[in-house]
Amino acid sequence: MRxxxxxxxxxxxxxAALCLPWVVTVPYFLQLIILALIWVVxxxxxxxxxxxxxxxxxxxxxxxGVGAYCSTLLTVKLGWSVWLTLGIAPLFTAFFAVxxxxxxxxVKGHYFAIVTLAYNMVxxxxxxxxxALTGGEAGISSVPRPADISIGGVVLSFSGRIGYxxxxxxxxxxxxxxxxxxxxxxxxxxxxxxxxxxxxxxxIGVSAWRYKLFAFVVSASLAGLAGALYAHFIxxxxxxxxxxxxxLNAILAVILGGSGTLMGPVVGAFAVVFLPEYLRVAETYxxxxxxxxxxxxxxxxxxxxVPLAAQLGQRLVAAFRKTNG
Amino acid sequence: MIVEILQQMLNGLxxxxxxxxxxxxxxxxxxxxxIAHFAHGSVAMSGGYLTFVFTERLGMSFFPAMAMAMLAGxxxxxxxxxxxxxxxxxxxxxxxxxxxxxxxxxxxxxxLLVFGADQVVIQTPYRGVFDVxxxxxxxxxxxxxxxxxxxxxxxxxxxxxxxxxKSIRAVAQNRPAAVLMGVxxxxxxxxxxxxxxxxxxxxxxxVGALLAIAPGVGEGLAVKGFAVLILGGLGSIPGAIxxxxxxxxxxxxxxxxxxxxxxxxxxxxxxxxxxLFRPEGLLGKRS
Numbered sequence: 334m335r336x337x338x339x340x341x342x343x344x345x346x347x348x349a350a351l352c353l354p355w356v357v358t359v360p361y362f363l364q365l366i367i368l369a370l371i372w373v374v375x376x377x378x379x380x381x382x383x384x385x386x387x388x389x390x391x392x393x394x395x396x397x398g399v400g401a402y403c404s405t406l407l408t409v410k411l412g413w414s415v416w417l418t419l420g421i422a423p424l425f426t427a428f429f430a431v432x433x434x435x436x437x438x439x440v441k442g443h444y445f446a447i448v449t450l451a452y453n454m455v456x457x458x459x460x461x462x463x464x465a466l467t468g469g470e471a472g473i474s475s476v477p478r479p480a481d482i483s484i485g486g487v488v489l490s491f492s493g494r495i496g497y498x499x500x501x502x503x504x505x506x507x508x509x510x511x512x513x514x515x516x517x518x519x520x521x522x523x524x525x526x527x528x529x530x531x532x533x534x535x536x537i538g539v540s541a542w543r544y545k546l547f548a549f550v551v552s553a554s555l556a557g558l559a560g561a562l563y564a565h566f567i568x569x570x571x572x573x574x575x576x577x578x579x580x581l582n583a584i585l586a587v588i589l590g591g592s593g594t595l596m597g598p599v600v601g602a603f604a605v606v607f608l609p610e611y612l613r614v615a616e617t618y619x620x621x622x623x624x625x626x627x628x629x630x631x632x633x634x635x636x637x638x639v640p641l642a643a644q645l646g647q648r649l650v651a652a653f654r655k656t657n658g
Numbered sequence: 659m660i661v662e663i664l665q666q667m668l669n670g671l672x673x674x675x676x677x678x679x680x681x682x683x684x685x686x687x688x689x690x691x692x693i694a695h696f697a698h699g700s701v702a703m704s705g706g707y708l709t710f711v712f713t714e715r716l717g718m719s720f721f722p723a724m725a726m727a728m729l730a731g732x733x734x735x736x737x738x739x740x741x742x743x744x745x746x747x748x749x750x751x752x753x754x755x756x757x758x759x760x761x762x763x764x765x766x767x768x769x770l771l772v773f774g775a776d777q778v779v780i781q782t783p784y785r786g787v788f789d790v791x792x793x794x795x796x797x798x799x800x801x802x803x804x805x806x807x808x809x810x811x812x813x814x815x816x817x818x819x820x821x822x823x824k825s826i827r828a829v830a831q832n833r834p835a836a837v838l839m840g841v842x843x844x845x846x847x848x849x850x851x852x853x854x855x856x857x858x859x860x861x862x863x864x865v866g867a868l869l870a871i872a873p874g875v876g877e878g879l880a881v882k883g884f885a886v887l888i889l890g891g892l893g894s895i896p897g898a899i900x901x902x903x904x905x906x907x908x909x910x911x912x913x914x915x916x917x918x919x920x921x922x923x924x925x926x927x928x929x930x931x932x933x934l935f936r937p938e939g940l941l942g943k944r945s
Contacts, residue, residue, distance in 0.1 A: 389755055436934045440888065443694030443755055447884040448933065451926040454881060462919045577877060581759055588756055620767030627760030631753050632745045 350502055354495045363494045369606040370498075371562050373505040376586040376598035376605075377512045378555030383584065384592035385516065386548045387528030389446040392433075393556045393583040395453035398460055398575030400426045400557025401564040402467060405476050408565075415479040419561050426557025427550050434549040438542050441531070453577050460572035472571025476564050501562055505599075508555050513595055515551070524548055525593075578620075585627050591637025600638050661792045666914040667907050672799035672868060674906020675806035679861035680879055681886035681898040682813060683854035689893030690830040690850050693743055693754045697761035698858050699880030701738075704765060705731045705859025706866035707773040710780045720782045721805075724863040728856040735855025739848055762877065770873050780866040802864050809860060810899065813853070817895075822849055830893075878922070885929040891939030900941055904928075 357363055375393060382390045404422040407413045413421075437448040460467050467473070479491040479500065490496045515521045523544050526534045535541050564570045582605050590601025612619055634641055680702060687695045705727040712723035742761055746753045786797040817823040828836040829846045837843055865871060865879065882905060887893075890901025905925055912924035932940065 383752075387750075387752060389752060391759075433930075436930050439933055439937045442751060443688075444884070444888060444892070446694070446755060447696075447881060447888070448930070451881055451885065451929060454878065455923050455926050458920070458923055578763070581763060584756065584759060617771060618767070620770065621764050622767075624760045624762070624764030624767060627763065628742055628757050631756045631760065632742075635746075635749060635753055 354498050360494060363498060365606055365610060367494065367498055367501050367566060368563075369603045370501040370505040371559050371566065372583075372586065372602035372606050373599050374501075374508040374555050374559040374562065375583055376590070376602040377505075377508040378552035378559070379583040380587045380592060380594075380598040381512055381515065381524075381555070382548045382552040383587050384594070384597065385521065385524045385528065386545060388442075388545060388549070389584065390449040390549065390552065391446055391577065391580045391584070392449035392452045392456075393552070394575045394577070394579035395456035396426050396430065396553040396556035397560035397563065397579070398456055398572065399429055399560065400554075401560030401570055401575070402460065403557070404561035405473055405564045405570050406466070408477055409473055409475075415477055415565055419479065419558070419565070422561035423554035423558040426560075427554035430550045430553030431546070434546050434553070438545050438549065450577060450580070453575075453580050457572055457576050460575060468571070470571055470573075472569060474569050476568050476570055478565055478568070497566055501566070504558060504562055508558070509595060509599065511551070511555070512598075516595065520544060520547065528593075582623075585623065587637075588627065588635075589630055589637060591639035591641075594637070594639050597637050597639040604638075662914065663911070665793050666910045668793060668795065668799065669914075670907030670910030671903060672796075672802045672906070673910060674903040675803050676861050676864050676868065676902075677879075677882055677886050677905050678899050678902030679806055679809060679857055679864070680883035681890070681902050682810065682895065683857040683861070684880075684883045685887055685893055685895060685898045686813075686817075686826075686850055687854045688887070690826055691743075691847050692751060694751075694758060694884070695743075695851075695854070696755065696758035696880050696884075697738070697765055698854070698883060699878070700762050700765035700769065700876035701731060701734055701855050702858035702862035702865070702879055703769055703871055703876035704734065704862065705855075706780070706862030706871040707769060707778065708859070709863035710778050710866055710871070711773075713780060720780070720784075720863075720867065724860055727859045727863055731855040731857075731859025731862075732852035735851040735853075735858075736848055738855070739851035743851075744844070744847070762880070766873065766876060769876070775873055777870045777872040778866060779870045780863065782867045798867060802868055805860070805864060809857060810895075813857070814895070816853070822846075826850060882925065885925065887939075888929050889932050889940055891941045894939070894941055897939055897941040901939070904940070 353366070354363060357366065375397060379390070379393050382388050400422040403425045404415070404418040407418040407421065408415050433452050437445055437452070440448060461469060463469075464471075478497070481491065482489045491500055515524070523534065523539055526539070527541050527544060531541055560575075563574070586601035586605045587598055588601070589604050590599065591597030609619060612622060630637075680698065683702075684695060684698050687693050687698070708727040708730055709720070709723045712718045712726055713720060716723075718726070738761060742757050743754060746757055782798060782801070784797040784801050788795045788797070817826060825836065825841045825846050826849065828839065828841050829843055833843060861879070862871065862876075865875070886898055886901035886905050888901075889904055890897025890899070905928065908928050909921050909925045913921040916924065
């Protein structure tokens with residue numbers, strides 16, 4: 334009964350997502366939805382290291398910046414195809430993450446978090462200061478969109494919002510799929526074991542650091558992909574979106590949605606993109622409210638919205654069966 | 659050249675003693691309660707802003723204003739412990755850390771709302787500069803170093819000589835055993851948080867006098883405080899002192915001889931280097 338219900342739900346979600354641009358015709362909403370889908374890629378990566386493995390990384394925005402600048406510089410300065418650089422950006426970010434992940438995974442828990450935070454600060458400072466390459470605060474304008482693709486006479490255009498929507502939808506689907514595959518594999522079970530009891534996991538003979546590094550690198554490369562998608566969508570790039578507060582937002586997305594679940598980051602990503610839009614009246618209080626939400630959510634619903642909703646749903650179904658049976 | 663190096667080292671000792679103060683506040687909370695209190699830097703900034711308000715608006719002189727800010731910091735610390743950290747004391751450590759991140763956002767936001775986004779420098783009467791063999795010794799830097807020494811002395815006395823200190827050490831060593839011996843853990847963590855936040859407020863006041871305070875500075879300070887702990891060895895007070903001075907001096911040398919724009923980058927590189935070769939810290943014990 335349950336698996337079929339689940340696959341039914343997933344199929345419905347996919348159909349709804351595919352039809353969405355014809356239902357949501359307001360460009361403003363489509364814009365937000367595209368940003369939210371880019372955030373899904375980012376949050377899935379964050380969830381892999383934070384939710385599954387239990388290591389809070391505060392470098393996600395920094396890695397996003399690495400991917401964004403990698404893809405942008407290759408297209409703008411060297412004239413490479415955006416399709417190519419969309420593939421290169423996550424790989425380059427992964428390479429970068431291997432280099433920085435190795436030393437930082439020698440420390441555990443909080444100290445890992447602090448070290449990754451230091452990385453984010455270093456990346457941000459370099460993006461700001463090394464203006465000869467990155468353009469500094471003035472940034473790089475006219476970052477190109479991906480070129481049109483024609484398959485058998487049908488031209489797929491990505492210069493408009495609708496085309497780009499399908500591109501980021503595919504990316505969000507891919508990121509979720511990657512995380513699902515990892516979670517259901519041996520590697521995923523080891524990651525969860527590390528979260529639950531790292532000492533015991535190592536005692537069984539698993540060299541935990543390899544798996545932690547794997548989770549860290551995959552999470553970083555998803556962030557790199559999100560960064561590249563972001564840069565080519567907005568069309569303008571400067572270091573502002575890649576500061577530490579954005580990394581904190583990624584953590585908020587995972588906590589709010591439900592850490593360690595597959596759907597949690599999706600819900601959380603939409604929440605962190607749409608909440609500020611609706612809290613715009615309280616722009617000055619935004620930071621305070623975000624912090625408050627994070628604190629209250631961690632104290633009162635540490636498992637997040639998705640598990641909470643699932644629990645409520647199960648209770649409803651049970652109550653419904655009781656009254657009918 | 660030598661004079662220049664000594665000059666930069668002296669400047670580094672002053673800023674390094676501020677890092678030591680920050681790290682001291684972090685290390686007592688981490689060593690005793692196991693909480694990575696990331697919001698500490700932002701609390702420190704609140705202390706700095708308060709000191710600024712007390713000196714500018716109320717016309718107080720620097721040290722009384724700093725003492726008032728420390729008192730306010732202690733109250734903030736009590737509130738944070740009671741309202742935010744105590745509810746998750748028995749939850750996984752990661753929850754406390756996420757709460758710390760949330761608190762950081764809240765306190766940064768409150769600082770921004772109450773004190774504005776402008777950079778603030780606390781004016782002090784210590785403007786004299788002595789010339790010692792070609793090295794310019796600023797009176798303010800000496801005052802900062804002296805204040806740090808006094809505060810470290812007070813903390814050392816509190817922890818090693820008083821009854822409260824004894825119960826703090828007992829909780830640090832073995833919390834369940836301490837509880838069985840009748841130590842009031844709630845009281846201990848309240849004391850630890852108020853002392854730590856008071857130290858943070860003092861550090862914020864010194865940063866405001868020495869450099870400047872502005873939004874975002876607090877997060878940087880917290881990261882540097884943790885960098886000091888990583889450098890010096892976790893939970894070790896001598897480690898915090900040595901680590902703070904090493905970080906301050908290397909940063910100052912980097913700013914003087916390499917590039918001031920990249921001085922923070924160099925500070926973090928030092929930390930990463932130590933992690934690679936001595937993950938237990940300069941003064942930590944190899945396990």
